[in-house]
Amino acid sequence: MQALMRPGGALHIRIDGPDGAPALLMLNSLGTDLRLWDGLMPHLSGFRVIRYDKQGHGLSDLWDGSTIAAHAADAVAVIEAAGGPVTLVGCSIGGLIAQVVAAERPNLVRALVLSNSAAKLGNADSWNQRIAAVQAGGTEAIADAVMERWFAAPFRASPQLALWRNMLARTGAPGYIAACRALAASDQTGATRALRLPTLVIAGSQDGAAPPDLVRATADLIAGAEFHLIDGAGHLPCVETPAAMAAILIPFLERHA
Numbered sequence: 001m002q003a004l005m006r007p008g009g010a011l012h013i014r015i016d017g018p019d020g021a022p023a024l025l026m027l028n029s030l031g032t033d034l035r036l037w038d039g040l041m042p043h044l045s046g047f048r049v050i051r052y053d054k055q056g057h058g059l060s061d062l063w064d065g066s067t068i069a070a071h072a073a074d075a076v077a078v079i080e081a082a083g084g085p086v087t088l089v090g091c092s093i094g095g096l097i098a099q100v101v102a103a104e105r106p107n108l109v110r111a112l113v114l115s116n117s118a119a120k121l122g123n124a125d126s127w128n129q130r131i132a133a134v135q136a137g138g139t140e141a142i143a144d145a146v147m148e149r150w151f152a153a154p155f156r157a158s159p160q161l162a163l164w165r166n167m168l169a170r171t172g173a174p175g176y177i178a179a180c181r182a183l184a185a186s187d188q189t190g191a192t193r194a195l196r197l198p199t200l201v202i203a204g205s206q207d208g209a210a211p212p213d214l215v216r217a218t219a220d221l222i223a224g225a226e227f228h229l230i231d232g233a234g235h236l237p238c239v240e241t242p243a244a245m246a247a248i249l250i251p252f253l254e255r256h257a
């Protein structure tokens with residue numbers, strides 16, 4: 001296991017793939033850890049894949065995770081520790097963090113992939129309601145409702161659902177709440193409209209958290225961005241439909257990473 005020390009604590013990071021291969025930095029969604037990408041990894045053998053647990057998630061400490069800027073600073077530290085420019089692949093809040101890194105540190109970013117993400121996700125009221133529910137009952141209290149947003153019905157009927165539900169329900173309330181506060185306060189619309197780098201945007205037709213129209217509206221902000229809809233996928237296509245996601249992702253990475 002590998003740790004990256006930050007001023008406030010340790011980030012759990014993992015790097016797979018050959019040194020010298022084009023580097024990808026994977027940025028996880030809310031309530032998940034770096035295992036989010038396990039299903040996609042067999043498709044990414046030609047790349048150096050850098051993953052980490054964001055603050056308050058997985059094995060990483062929590063010290064300052066209540067702003068997107070703090071999470072973006074962690075992502076920049078991971079890129080610098082890994083030695084240089086990467087393609088960012090962010091899912092949901094991970095895509096929001098990616099947009100901030102791309103806007104503020106363009107020299108560190110070759111290309112941008114936003115999966116099931118947007119320049120603004122949800123609104124302050126909905127995040128504050130979620131924070132109140134987690135304060136009252138922990139992440140267990142919201143787990144069933146979140147599974148409905150994460151996955152389409154066929155995946156929810158599979159045995160794997162229990163494991164993803166456990167991942168969420170075992171995420172500590174402080175880290176989860178901090179990330180919700182970051183989401184409540186974040187709107188990247190202006191900065192994302194100014195992005196000028198190769199960008200791929202992916203949506204899932206069954207996504208209950210970042211519906212396709214919202215995701216497409218963010219693609220429309222970025223000059224030249226490619227938009228793809230995965231039919232039948234929910235909020236986490238890297239889990240639910242990794243082969244379909246790879247069929248979109250790999251040609252883009254071969255051109256731009």
Ligand SMILES: O=C(O)CC1=CCC(=O)O1
Nearest residue numbers: 029030092093146149209
């Ligand atoms: O938990 C959800 O509803 C889905 C989600 C929103 C932001 C994120 O990262 O995941």
